[in-house]
Amino acid sequence: MSSSAADYLVDRRRLGRQLRFWRIVAFVAVALFVLALAARWAGGLRLAGPHIARLTVSGFVSGNEESLKLIRDARDSSSAVAALIQIDSPGGTTEGSEEIYDELRLLAAKKPVAAVVGTMAASGAYIAALGTDRVFARGNSIVGSIGVLVEYPNVSGLMDKLGVKLESIKSSPLKAAPNGFEPTSDEAKAAMAALIADSFAWFKDLVKERRAMSDDELAKVDDGRVFTGRQGLPLKLIDAIGGEREAIAWLEADKGVAKGLPVRDYKPDARWGSLNLTSLAAATADGLGLSALASSLRHSNSETPVDGLVSVWQLSDEN
Numbered sequence: 001m002s003s004s005a006a007d008y009l010v011d012r013r014r015l016g017r018q019l020r021f022w023r024i025v026a027f028v029a030v031a032l033f034v035l036a037l038a039a040r041w042a043g044g045l046r047l048a049g050p051h052i053a054r055l056t057v058s059g060f061v062s063g064n065e066e067s068l069k070l071i072r073d074a075r076d077s078s079s080a081v082a083a084l085i086q087i088d089s090p091g092g093t094t095e096g097s098e099e100i101y102d103e104l105r106l107l108a109a110k111k112p113v114a115a116v117v118g119t120m121a122a123s124g125a126y127i128a129a130l131g132t133d134r135v136f137a138r139g140n141s142i143v144g145s146i147g148v149l150v151e152y153p154n155v156s157g158l159m160d161k162l163g164v165k166l167e168s169i170k171s172s173p174l175k176a177a178p179n180g181f182e183p184t185s186d187e188a189k190a191a192m193a194a195l196i197a198d199s200f201a202w203f204k205d206l207v208k209e210r211r212a213m214s215d216d217e218l219a220k221v222d223d224g225r226v227f228t229g230r231q232g233l234p235l236k237l238i239d240a241i242g243g244e245r246e247a248i249a250w251l252e253a254d255k256g257v258a259k260g261l262p263v264r265d266y267k268p269d270a271r272w273g274s275l276n277l278t279s280l281a282a283a284t285a286d287g288l289g290l291s292a293l294a295s296s297l298r299h300s301n302s303e304t305p306v307d308g309l310v311s312v313w314q315l316s317d318e319n
Contacts, residue, residue, distance in 0.1 A: 091124035139244060
């Protein structure tokens with residue numbers, strides 16, 4: 001066989017392998033797309049007929065558009081006759097928690113809404129719970145942590161030791177202060193304290209109004225502490241000890257919701273506008289019924305840095 005014929009056969013085999021590879025890639029892509037569409041279609045069928053909507057507030061509360069849309073979907077659905085808000089979160093941004101609260105109040109204006117606290121509803125997550133008509137928590141759930149904070153690192157001492165200095169030209173002394181690269185001035189500390197005080201006053205007024213507390217009752221719970229569900233019940237932080245079963249019983253007995261209605265989960269749809277490998281994997285997991293894996297993949301794909309005031313509970317190293 002001549003060298004040219006041998007080269008021709010080698011090229012043909014190489015082209016054949018490439019063609020098989022791209023056929024497999026195309027098949028997998030089409031399969032993923034079909035699975036995602038099927039999952040979305042099946043989800044639409046699951047939400048048909050009278051039902052109680054179940055929405056989840058978990059992880060770091062940021063008031064992202066995806067979460068807000070689900071609340072609006074439950075509000076506007078003619079089939080959802082009531083809603084359960086499952087909460088398991090240490091809180092999040094104060095502004096994001098306020099957005100969740102506002103949307104839940106709009107939902108509660110159209111249909112009864114109950115919060116069901118899992119492990120915790122602290123800080124910003126407790127703000128979300130305040131947006132519902134009635135708050136249920138287990139005896140060992142954690143609730144409260146009424147407070148606002150802002151944290152920033154200060155590495156000016158380290159920079160001095162390294163002989164590094166950041167120079168800036170600002171329109172005023174309080175512009176971009178505090179910045180962590182220089183000692184915080186008394187004026188900057190006072191400005192931040194005023195910011196915190198304003199948001200904290202809003203938080204306390206919200207608790208006082210929604211939980212029908214007197215000033216004395218509010219003073220017992222507004223120092224940033226967390227409480228168990230058992231402690232929170234006599235302090236008026238929650239309405240009853242219980243979980244989803246007790247919340248549904250309340251909806252049926254007090255709000256006229258028909259007995260035996262199915263509870264339907266409201267979950268995010270797959271997004272195809274910004275398609276990537278992670279979103280494809282999440283869509284596939286959804287299609288296979290692996291909702292926990294899909295949720296984890298979406299969270300890792302959308303996580304962004306957070307700035308601003310936060311209402312979040314965390315264990316302190318000093319405790």
